Amino acid sequence: MLKVKSVHTYYGNIHALKGVSLHVKAGEMVALIGANGAGKSTLVNTICGLNRAQKGTIEFQGQAIEGLSPEDIVQRGVALVPEGRQIFSTLSVEANLEMGGFIHRRNSRQLRDDMARMLERFPILRERSTQLAGTLSGGEQQMLAISRALMSRPQLLVLDEPSMGLAPLVIKEIFKIIQELRKEGRTILLIEQNARAALQIADRGYVLETGKVVLQGEGAMLLEHREVQRAYFGKG
Numbered sequence: 001m002l003k004v005k006s007v008h009t010y011y012g013n014i015h016a017l018k019g020v021s022l023h024v025k026a027g028e029m030v031a032l033i034g035a036n037g038a039g040k041s042t043l044v045n046t047i048c049g050l051n052r053a054q055k056g057t058i059e060f061q062g063q064a065i066e067g068l069s070p071e072d073i074v075q076r077g078v079a080l081v082p083e084g085r086q087i088f089s090t091l092s093v094e095a096n097l098e099m100g101g102f103i104h105r106r107n108s109r110q111l112r113d114d115m116a117r118m119l120e121r122f123p124i125l126r127e128r129s130t131q132l133a134g135t136l137s138g139g140e141q142q143m144l145a146i147s148r149a150l151m152s153r154p155q156l157l158v159l160d161e162p163s164m165g166l167a168p169l170v171i172k173e174i175f176k177i178i179q180e181l182r183k184e185g186r187t188i189l190l191i192e193q194n195a196r197a198a199l200q201i202a203d204r205g206y207v208l209e210t211g212k213v214v215l216q217g218e219g220a221m222l223l224e225h226r227e228v229q230r231a232y233f234g235k236g
């Protein structure tokens with residue numbers, strides 16, 4: 001579904017991605033892990049059109065998407081749940097969901113149906129539907145960011161560090177939701193610093209280090225891999 005080939009991205013003179021290749025097949029959950037500054041967000045932003053790849057290709061559903069605008073990429077079926085959630089805190093929960101469904105704005109019935117489904121799916125959001133999004137807890141805001149992305153009816157859901165800044169119990173809840181989405185057959189690219197949690201639920205994973213993929217394989221295999229254990233779990 002998604003094929004990233006030999007992508008290079010720069011910030012001025014800083015060579016942030018040095019020939020990164022990865023792929024995500026339909027129905028798969030793929031984890032991308034790596035330390036601070038490894039280039040995870042740069043890669044996500046390059047896929048979603050927020051950064052430009054200076055070299056390399058990005059294909060989605062068989063078509064080149066590198067160089068397209070972020071809006072065009074959403075329209076093609078890639079939805080991003082950004083790092084830090086970036087909900088519209090001065091708008092209501094409902095208005096946030098509407099923004100996510102802007103692609104379907106032409107058909108307001110479809111938008112209403114999608115919204116109803118989302119509020120049914122996340123009862124806590126229904127309870128708070130008229131509240132300003134900024135008054136939600138961190139976990140609720142993350143749920144809102146995920147449902148806002150789902151409102152665009154994506155083929156591929158890209159989650160950038162969904163556990164960031166959340167308490168351990170809340171992280172568990174968010175990972176449960178991500179796992180449920182996977183079971184429903186959604187295709188997911190999950191970016192995480194929390195390597196263990198991500199690899200435990202992912203089909204496959206990639207380890208990024210200073211702008212390069214240094215390891216890749218099945219989630220369970222990477223969890224047991226010596227290098228991953230040493231670098232991320234302080235073992236060996």
Ligand code: ATP
Pocket residue numbers: 011014016034035036037038039040041042043193
């Ligand atoms: P984090 O977990 O901190 O978000 P990351 O793995 O997502 O880390 P990136 O944010 O993609 O890493 O950063 C990759 C490299 O690019 C780092 O060396 C970083 O300092 C640099 N970088 C990121 N954003 C910019 C920017 N806007 N301008 C200049 N350099 C940047």
